[in-house]
Amino acid sequence: MKMKTEEINNYLKENNIKSSHQRLKIFDYLITNKNHPTVDKIYQDLKGEMSTLSKTTIYNTLKLFAEKKIVQVITVEEKETRYDADRSLHGHFKCTECGEVYDIKINEVKEFDKELDGFRVDEEHIYFKGICKKCLENKKNKKT
Structure with missing residues (x-):
């Protein structure tokens, strides 16, 4: 499911999430990459295109996305949390x-x-x- 930036922006607004550059990029990453990434994987893949990105930003963004039920938190392993935009x-x-x-x-x-x-x-x-x-x-x- 590939969405354009404007579609992602509207989707976030529909779910009462204030849009930001980082939130748009992180959600786009989740819907583009079906690899059920960890925070570390998202950080490694996006830090090159967003110099201000931090793991804390990713954690907070994913926590918000999970609270708003637009991503699923996957904990197949006790010490490994992954994320999935397919609800x-x-x-x-x-x-x-x-x-x-x-x-x-x-x-x-x-x-x-x-x-x-x-x-x-x-x-x-x-x-x-x-x-x-x-x-x-x-x-x-x-x-x-």
Whole structure:
């Protein structure tokens, strides 16, 4: 989903977020790069084009985006927080070999409806861990 700067600006305003150059760049980065980045990854990739950017700015921006529910906070690993601008219902798979995080399409979560009757669900997170296809293929090729 590639959005123009004006579209991102309008989207932020629709979600009651005051627009700034850094916020626009960070949100654009999230929707352009589907790699579920960490704060460090965002900082490394954007610091060259924004000399005033700091990790604190990124943390604060992502916290605001999460509070306004325009990004999803992903914590597949206890000490690693990643971010995803895709708010549709989907899960995540983290490869224990290469560390990549993949989106996993989820059709429905209706099985939980009865179990959650009377509860208020604010967030849904579905995580899987294992070895991705690419790493499994690499392991297979090394054996032959």
